[in-house]
Amino acid sequence: MTVSKTAEKSGDAAKGRKDVGDAQIHGHAEALQLGELSEQLGYVLKRAQLKVFENFIRCMASLQLTPAQFSVLLLVEKNPGRNQTEVASTLGILRPNFVALLDNLESRDLCARIRSTNDRRSHILVLTDKGKAVLSRAKKLVATKHESRLNELLEPANREALLQMLSKIANEF
């Protein structure tokens, strides 16, 4: 919302000179001061989230899996036999919006809708063999390319603390 994916240049910062004569003539080259913005949790959270998604998408380019698609595959693998409503609502996806997402995964033969015999209104979701194979490769990519990048930035203990705090916010805020 506040933040886009490109446009990250952010100017070339003040080069340590005292006079601003150049800026007066040719325009300000100095980066703006973020001030209180850098203390705003929502702002920093949003920018961090965009960066992480961006990196995720880049790491998954060869498999063409978005974060949302990956989350569906993970959840269906862990909970085979659940219906669309259950899977969608667990992920916070509205049922109408889940249809196109599933159409995509199904058309790529990654997952399948099966009419439930108990309740013929329901579509039970399962991963196809190809879906399982792709998910397995996806997990490896996440581990070797995506998470490894994160581990360079944060200490393992910090990484765990970060996840725990974010979960707390997600669940209790």
Place this chain on the structure above:
Amino acid sequence: MTVSKTAEKSGDAAKGRKDVGDAQIHGHAEALQLGELSEQLGYVLKRAQLKVFENFIRCMASLQLTPAQFSVLLLVEKNPGRNQTEVASTLGILRPNFVALLDNLESRDLCARIRSTNDRRSHILVLTDKGKAVLSRAKKLVATKHESRLNELLEPANREALLQMLSKIANEF
């Protein structure tokens, strides 16, 4: 992307019973297992971010300020006299998308565009008196309603560590 704003009920969890007979007949009532999803930084980050924005918007309802609008007011207050391109790009907002956002703030007399005398292509941005007053009230609302809520959840030291890790991710990932 993976996550919507409503649809947060997430089922009423398993009630500690052993048999799943009821589920077999009337459908699964048990919550799905998140599994590896709860360890995915991107997933947790996104859900936390949505919760924080949701709360922010609720806290700001009386002033009708979105997170994006608040971030613009904060940045212009801290850096008066910069032009649209500078402010927008600092916030990661694309220039074309910044126009409507500014139109809105200007129509509410919160900020003003002033044609620069140095470079008549540029619009210098400043807060109006009303803009300063509204921003001041907004900051108080953020402190008393929004941040106070966060402080109930996290220890002050943890809050600072969280912000620092998120900044690191936002800037270096």
Place this chain on the structure above:
DNA sequence: TATTGTTATACTCTATAACTATA
């Protein structure tokens, strides 16, 4: 009557190209 999956639709955010006025 209620629920599942679905369609249609609208609104917001984000992204790109191209115009205008200035430089």
Place this chain on the structure above:
DNA sequence: TATAGTTATAGAGTATAACAATA
């Protein structure tokens, strides 16, 4: 020629209402 602000437009993501099939 290049840049600032703007317009138009397209694409995601998200939201609500309503329908057919089934319970």
